[in-house]
Amino acid sequence: DTEVTQTPKHLVMGMTNKKSLKCEQHMGHRAMYWYKQKAKKPPELMFVYSYEKLSINESVPSRFSPECPNSSLLNLHLHALQPEDSALYLCASSQVGRHNYGYTFGSGTRLTVV
Amino acid sequence: LAKTTQPISMDSYEGQEVNITCSHNNIATNDYITWYQQFPSQGPRFIIQGYKTKVTNEVASLFIPADRKSSTLSLPRVSLSDTAVYYCLVGYPYNNNDMRFGAGTRLTVKP
Numbered sequence: 001d002t003e004v005t006q007t008p009k010h011l012v013m014g015m016t017n018k019k020s021l022k023c024e025q026h027m028g029h030r031a032m033y034w035y036k037q038k039a040k041k042p043p044e045l046m047f048v049y050s051y052e053k054l055s056i057n058e059s060v061p062s063r064f065s066p067e068c069p070n071s072s073l074l075n076l077h078l079h080a081l082q083p084e085d086s087a088l089y090l091c092a093s094s095q096v097g098r099h100n101y102g103y104t105f106g107s108g109t110r111l112t113v114v
Numbered sequence: 115l116a117k118t119t120q121p122i123s124m125d126s127y128e129g130q131e132v133n134i135t136c137s138h139n140n141i142a143t144n145d146y147i148t149w150y151q152q153f154p155s156q157g158p159r160f161i162i163q164g165y166k167t168k169v170t171n172e173v174a175s176l177f178i179p180a181d182r183k184s185s186t187l188s189l190p191r192v193s194l195s196d197t198a199v200y201y202c203l204v205g206y207p208y209n210n211n212d213m214r215f216g217a218g219t220r221l222t223v224k225p
Contacts, residue, residue, distance in 0.1 A: 004157070031210040042201065042215035043158065050210055090157045092213070100207045102148055102160025110155065 001026040006091050006106035014114055015081060021109045023074040023091030032074040033103070034066060035090040043090055049074060050096055081113045118202045118216040125222050132189045134219050136202030139183050147178060147185045150201045152218070158201060162187070189221075197223045 004025045013019045023032065031050045035043035048056035049068040057066075063085075065077040074091055088110050094103040119137040126132045138147070146165050150158035162169055164176040164185070175188040189196055201218040 033213065042218050045214050048210060056211055088155065092157070094210060094213075096210055097208065100210075101163055102150070103158075103213055105157025105159070107156050 002104065004091055004093055004104050004106035006089075006109050008109060009107070010110045010112075012112045012114060013078065013081065015083070017081075018077070018079045020078065021076040021089055021091075021111075023076075023093075023106055024072055025093045025104070026072055027093065027104065028071075028095075029093035029104070030071055030096040031094045032068060033092040033094075034074070034076055035092065037088045037090060037108070039087075047076075078111075081111075083113050086111055086113045118204055120200075120202055120216060120219045122217065123220040123222070125224060126192055127224050128193055129191050132192050132196070132221060132223075134187045134189075134200055134202075134221065135184055136187070137184045138202070138204045141182050141204050142206070144206045145204050146207050147176065147182075148203045148205070148207075149174070149176065149187050150203065150215075152199045152201065158215075161200075163207070192221075192223045194223050194225060197221060 007022045033048050034046040036046055037043045045058050046060045047066045052068045063080045067075040088108045090108045091106045092103045094100045146163055148163040149161045151161050152158040162174045162176045164178050166178050169176045177186045199218045199220050201215050
């Protein structure tokens with residue numbers, strides 16, 4: 001298995017809703033990432049997990065709450081989002097402590113906040 | 115972290131060779147250069163990675179001069195399906211904190 005699987009592919013949520021994005025990989029990668037991408041902009045790094053521990057938080061608002069329950073799974077919990085949070089949310093994974101020949105990205109979740 | 119500069123956009127025609135240059139003047143000794151391709155509403159996809167001189171795989175070549183302050187991604191005989199955004203990233207491949215994207219180059223291939 002050489003894929004990163006993200007669910008759902010599309011999500012529409014109200015500003016008072018609570019929802020979660022899910023990311024899964026079975027490549028044995030021990031680093032996982034969340035990126036946010038607005039239209040016609042490059043992906044912006046949000047969080048990095050290494051060995052299931054949060055290693056980087058790029059000053060992301062607390063309405064985004066990441067979770068890494070095990071080495072294969074990464075979640076992003078969403079609460080009280082704003083319309084400007086609408087974007088494509090990408091998950092990626094990579095090896096740790098070894099030469100990375102590129103990160104593996106999922107196809108993303110298209111989030112619309114109404 | 116080494117910052118990269120690429121042309122914002124490029125146009126080409128089917129069958130032509132396309133060269134996209136990336137400038138990374140403050141690249142560190144241990145940094146590698148990695149290129150990604152991204153189609154709309156998809157995640158970036160790894161294309162090629164190199165440290166110096168020339169690297170070639172089944173889809174592209176990467177040329178890196180001796181001073182390593184720039185690199186050129188070469189796509190031979192492009193097709194319409196190569197229309198995408200191409201990102202150049204510079205970082206130490208053993209470091210999991212270096213994956214920050216620059217603006218990228220939007221390549222449009224015309225028939």
